[in-house]
Amino acid sequence: MDYYSKLIISNDFNKLIVELQNSHINFNKDEISLPISFNVSDYDGNGNIKVLENENAINLVPELGYEYIRDGNRLISGYDESLISIPALEGIAFMFAHSLVILNAEKYIPIVKLSLNFYTRSRALISNSTLIKYAEDASVDSKKDYVRDKSDLLINFAHHDSIILIDGPLIGGQVSDSNIDLNRKLLKKGIIPVYIVKNSNSSLIVDNLYNGQYNSDFEFAFKTLKKGQRTSLYHYQDMYSKDKNKIFTYIKPYSNVSPIRLELHETTYKLYESELNNIFDSIYYLFLAQGNSSNPQPRIVAIAEAYAREVLRAIDVNDIIFKSGLIPTMNYTRFGW
Amino acid sequence: MLVTLGEEDGKIKLISKESDNDGILPYGSFITVEDGNRKFILRVEDSIQINSFSISPMLADMDIKPLLQDQKVRNLVLAVRIKEIPPRDDGLNSYIKPMLFARRSNQEEIDYIMTNQTGIPVFLSSMYAYDSQVLKDENKRPILVNIPEKFFFYQTLITGATGSGKTAAMKYLSQYFVEKLDTLNGPGAVLAINVKEDDFLYMDKSSKTNKEEILKEWEALGESSHGIDSFRIYYPGNNIPLSKNMDKNKAKSITIKTKNLDPENLSGIIQNLPAKGAEQIIDIFRYWQANVMGKRGEGYKMSDFIRYLDDPAKNRIYKVLTANGDIYEYTLHAATLNSLKNAFVTASQFFDVENADELKASDILERRKMSVIDLSQKNAIGFGAILLRDILNKIYEEKSNGNSNVPILVIIDEVHEFYGNSKTYEALKTLDAIARKGRSLGIGVIFASQNLEDIPSGISKVVNSKIFFKGYSEREKRKIINDDALGPGYAISRIYGLSFVKMIKFPLPFGGLYEK
Numbered sequence: 001m002d003y004y005s006k007l008i009i010s011n012d013f014n015k016l017i018v019e020l021q022n023s024h025i026n027f028n029k030d031e032i033s034l035p036i037s038f039n040v041s042d043y044d045g046n047g048n049i050k051v052l053e054n055e056n057a058i059n060l061v062p063e064l065g066y067e068y069i070r071d072g073n074r075l076i077s078g079y080d081e082s083l084i085s086i087p088a089l090e091g092i093a094f095m096f097a098h099s100l101v102i103l104n105a106e107k108y109i110p111i112v113k114l115s116l117n118f119y120t121r122s123r124a125l126i127s128n129s130t131l132i133k134y135a136e137d138a139s140v141d142s143k144k145d146y147v148r149d150k151s152d153l154l155i156n157f158a159h160h161d162s163i164i165l166i167d168g169p170l171i172g173g174q175v176s177d178s179n180i181d182l183n184r185k186l187l188k189k190g191i192i193p194v195y196i197v198k199n200s201n202s203s204l205i206v207d208n209l210y211n212g213q214y215n216s217d218f219e220f221a222f223k224t225l226k227k228g229q230r231t232s233l234y235h236y237q238d239m240y241s242k243d244k245n246k247i248f249t250y251i252k253p254y255s256n257v258s259p260i261r262l263e264l265h266e267t268t269y270k271l272y273e274s275e276l277n278n279i280f281d282s283i284y285y286l287f288l289a290q291g292n293s294s295n296p297q298p299r300i301v302a303i304a305e306a307y308a309r310e311v312l313r314a315i316d317v318n319d320i321i322f323k324s325g326l327i328p329t330m331n332y333t334r335f336g337w
Numbered sequence: 338m339l340v341t342l343g344e345e346d347g348k349i350k351l352i353s354k355e356s357d358n359d360g361i362l363p364y365g366s367f368i369t370v371e372d373g374n375r376k377f378i379l380r381v382e383d384s385i386q387i388n389s390f391s392i393s394p395m396l397a398d399m400d401i402k403p404l405l406q407d408q409k410v411r412n413l414v415l416a417v418r419i420k421e422i423p424p425r426d427d428g429l430n431s432y433i434k435p436m437l438f439a440r441r442s443n444q445e446e447i448d449y450i451m452t453n454q455t456g457i458p459v460f461l462s463s464m465y466a467y468d469s470q471v472l473k474d475e476n477k478r479p480i481l482v483n484i485p486e487k488f489f490f491y492q493t494l495i496t497g498a499t500g501s502g503k504t505a506a507m508k509y510l511s512q513y514f515v516e517k518l519d520t521l522n523g524p525g526a527v528l529a530i531n532v533k534e535d536d537f538l539y540m541d542k543s544s545k546t547n548k549e550e551i552l553k554e555w556e557a558l559g560e561s562s563h564g565i566d567s568f569r570i571y572y573p574g575n576n577i578p579l580s581k582n583m584d585k586n587k588a589k590s591i592t593i594k595t596k597n598l599d600p601e602n603l604s605g606i607i608q609n610l611p612a613k614g615a616e617q618i619i620d621i622f623r624y625w626q627a628n629v630m631g632k633r634g635e636g637y638k639m640s641d642f643i644r645y646l647d648d649p650a651k652n653r654i655y656k657v658l659t660a661n662g663d664i665y666e667y668t669l670h671a672a673t674l675n676s677l678k679n680a681f682v683t684a685s686q687f688f689d690v691e692n693a694d695e696l697k698a699s700d701i702l703e704r705r706k707m708s709v710i711d712l713s714q715k716n717a718i719g720f721g722a723i724l725l726r727d728i729l730n731k732i733y734e735e736k737s738n739g740n741s742n743v744p745i746l747v748i749i750d751e752v753h754e755f756y757g758n759s760k761t762y763e764a765l766k767t768l769d770a771i772a773r774k775g776r777s778l779g780i781g782v783i784f785a786s787q788n789l790e791d792i793p794s795g796i797s798k799v800v801n802s803k804i805f806f807k808g809y810s811e812r813e814k815r816k817i818i819n820d821d822a823l824g825p826g827y828a829i830s831r832i833y834g835l836s837f838v839k840m841i842k843f844p845l846p847f848g849g850l851y852e853k
Contacts, residue, residue, distance in 0.1 A: 062401055063401055066402060070404070103404070106405060106406065107405075107406050108389075288393060288395045288399065289403065289407060291392075291396070299390075299404075299407070
C-alpha cells in the first residue's frame with residue numbers, strides 16, 4: 001500500500017458520457033444539485049438488548065486517544081461520501097464521490113473515487129446502451145451501486161490493520177446486506193470498521209430497558225451523559241438474523257449537543273474488544289479536534305466529507321454535459337434521494 | 338512549488354503543494370508558471386499562510402496537543418502577470434490554466450523580462466510582514482536586475498530617513514556613473530552637494546566592512562571595495578570640512594566674486610521672502626552692481642553691498658534696475674530689510690574670499706570625476722543656494738551651447754533646503770529647467786530628502802523615477818506596503834524602464850563607506 005493521494009474515476013465514466021451523448025439525453029442544467037451528503041436510514045431493529053458494562057456513564061480520556069493516534073498503533077482513516085444528482089427528461093444521473101482519508105504519520109491522505117450512473121425507466125433507451133441502467137426506482141438501484149462503489153474503494157484502499165470510521169449506520173435500509181458483507185471483508189484484512197450515527201429515532205435501549213421514560217435512545221444518552229462520557233456498551237441481538245447483531249455505545253463529545261452513536265458488528269467486537277477503549281478515546285479526541293458542535297463529526301470523517309464535496313465541486317458538471325453535446329432542457333421536477 | 342488555482346480580481350491565485358511547503362513566498366517575489374513550452378512570469382502581490390485544515394480551539398482549552406496533520410500550513414499567493422514567454426503574435430494572451438506548477442523565477446527568466454539588460458545592477462527584493470530580504474532563486478542565489486542607464490536622465494527622487502540606506506544608494510549610483518556609465522560615451526561626471534555630516538567626503542576611499550553579507554553582495558556583482566580615482570571636494574570660503582577621514586589634499590576652497598554674481602542667483606538666499614520682495618532685492622542688487630559698485634569709492638564686495646543696504650540716509654528707499662532695463666525707486670519694508678541684511682551678513686563670509694577660486698563648469702564636467710560641494714558647515718546653506726544656482730547655470734549653459742558632451746549627474750541631498758517652499762518655487766528654477774531638459778542634454782538630477790512631505794510639489798512633476806527607503810513618509814496614510822519594515826538599503830521602487838519591479842535592495846557602495 002502506498003501513501004499517495006488519489007482520484008479514481010470509475011472505468012465507465014467517460015464511456016457512459018458517450019452513450020448519453022449518443023442517446024440524446026435532455027439534461028436540465030438548472031436542476032443539477034449541489035454536492036449533498038447521503039444518509040442511509042437507520043435500522044429500528046427487532047431484538048434484544050444486553051448491557052455489557054456496569055457503569056452507565058464512562059469517562060473518555062482524550063489525552064490517551066491523542067497518544068494512541070500519535071504512536072501509530074493503528075492507522076486511523078475516515079470514510080464519507082457526497083453526491084450530485086443531474087435530472088434529465090429520460091431519467092436521472094447520480095455522480096458520487098466516495099472519499100477515504102487516511103491519517104498517516106505526517107498528513108491526511110485522501111483517496112477519492114468518482115462514479116457516474118444513469119438510471120431510466122425507458123427500455124428503449126437501454127436497448128442501445130450497455131451502461132445506461134434500467135431502474136423501476138432509481139433511488140433504490142442507485143443505492144446498490146453506491147454501496148458497491150463504496151465497498152470497492154474501502155476494500156482496495158483501506159490500510160491493513162487500520163481503523164476506519166464510517167459515516168452512517170452499519171445496518172439500515174436496502175444496503176444492510178451489502179454493508180454487512182463489506183464489514184466481513186474489511187475484518188478479513190484486519191481492519192476495524194466503526195460506524196458513526198449522528199441522527200436516528202432508534203429506541204432499542206429505551207424500549208428494552210427504560211420503557212416509557214424516554215422518547216429515543218438519543219434522548220436517553222443526552223440526559224445520562226456529561227461532556228466527554230460514553231454510555232455502557234450495549235449488545236443488540238437481532239430476532240431474525242444473526243448477521244445483524246451489533247455492539248454500540250453513545251458518546252457525548254460536546255455539552256448541549258446531541259450524542260453520537262458508535263457501532264460495531266458483533267464479529268468486530270469479538271475480535272477487538274480489548275482495543276475498544278483506546279478506539280473510543282481516539283474517536284473522542286477526533287471529535288474535539290474537529291470542534292464543530294453544530295455538525296459533530298470525528299475530524300478524519302469531516303475531512304473525508306470535505307474532500308468528497310471538493311472533488312464534486314471541482315468537476316464541472318455543466319462542462320461535461322455540454323462537452324458531451326447534451327442539451328439542457330426545460331425545468332423538470334427533480335427525482336431526488 | 339506552487340500550484341495555480343485560477344484568477345481572482347485580476348490576480349492569479351496559487352497555493353503551495355503540501356508536500357513541498359518550505360515557507361511563505363514574500364511580497365515582490367517573482368514566480369514562473371510553466372505550461373508545456375510556454376512560461377508565465379508573475380509577481381507576488383499578496384502572500385499569506387493558511388491552515389490546510391481548520392483546527393478547533395477546544396484542544397487548547399483542554400491542554401491537549403493537536404495532531405501534526407492539523408498543524409500543516411500552506412502558502413496562498415496572489416500574483417499579477419508580468420510577461421508571457423514566448424510572446425504571442427496574434428494579439429492575445431494565453432490563459433494561465435488551473436493546476437499548473439509554479440516555482441521561483443531564476444536569473445535567466447528575470448533577465449528575459451527586462452527590456453534593457455544592461456545598466457546599474459541592484460538586487461530584487463521582497464517583503465513579508467517586518468522582514469525584507471533579497472530575492473533568491475531556487476538555488477539560493479540572489480537575483481539581480483539592471484536599472485537602465487537612461488533612468489539617470491529622466492530624473493530621480495529618493496526619500497528615506499537617516500540610516501535607511503538612502504545616502505549609501507546615492508553613493509552607489511554616483512560610483513556607477515563615474516566608473517561604468519556606458520551611454521552618451523560615458524563614463525560621466527558627478528556633482529554631489531553634501532549638506533550634512535561628512536557623507537560624501539571620502540568617496541575616494543575604499544569602503545571598509547567585515548560584514549559577510551556585504552562581501553557576498555559585492556561578490557555576486559563581481560566587484561570589490563575601491564574608491565573613486567578622480568575626486569575633489571569644494572568648500573566655501575575658509576570653512577574647510579572637519580571630517581577626519583577626508584583627504585585634505587583633495588579639498589579646495591571656492592568663492593563667488595560679488596562683481597560677477599548674476600543677480601538672479603540671489604534668489605537662493607532670499608527664499609523666505611514673499612515673491613515680490615525677492616524680486617525687488619534682485620533688482621536692487623542689479624542696480625548696485627551696474628551703477629554703484631566700484632564707483633566713487635565704493636567697493637566690489639558683498640560687504641560693500643550690505644553697507645549700501647544698511648545706509649540710514651537712504652531711509653529704506655532704493656533704486657532698482659529691472660531685468661528689462663527699467664529704473665525706478667522702491668521702499669523696502671523695515672522687517673524685510675532686516676531679514677535681508679541678516680541673510681546677506683551670514684553669507685558674506687563666503688563671498689570674495691582671497692586665495693579661493695570661483696567654480697567653473699569645466700571643473701565639474703570632467704569624465705570619471707566626482708565633485709562634492711560641501712555645505713555641511715555652519716551657515717553655509719544660504720551661500721550654497723547661490724553657489725548651486727550659479728554652478729548649475731554654468732553647467733546648463735556649457736551643455737546647451739554644446740561645449741561639453743560629458744554626461745553629468747547632480748545629486749542634491751536635503752533638496753528642500755535649497756528649493757524652499759512652494760511660494761519660493763522660483764528660487765531654483767534653473768534646476769527645474771535642467772530636470773526637464775536633462776534627457777536631451779545628458780544631465781541627470783537626483784533629488785533627495787528625508788520625507789516625502791519635504792519635497793516641493795514641482796519636483797514630483799519632473800521626476801520619472803521614485804525610490805522610497807524606510808520612513809519615506811510619516812504622513813502618507815495609504816501606503817502600499819509598510820515601509821517601516823524596510824531594512825537598510827531596501828527600497829520601494831518606481832523606476833523608469835523598470836516598472837514591473839516594486840522592491841529593490843541597493844548594494845553598498847564600493848567606495849566611501851565606513852562603519853560609523
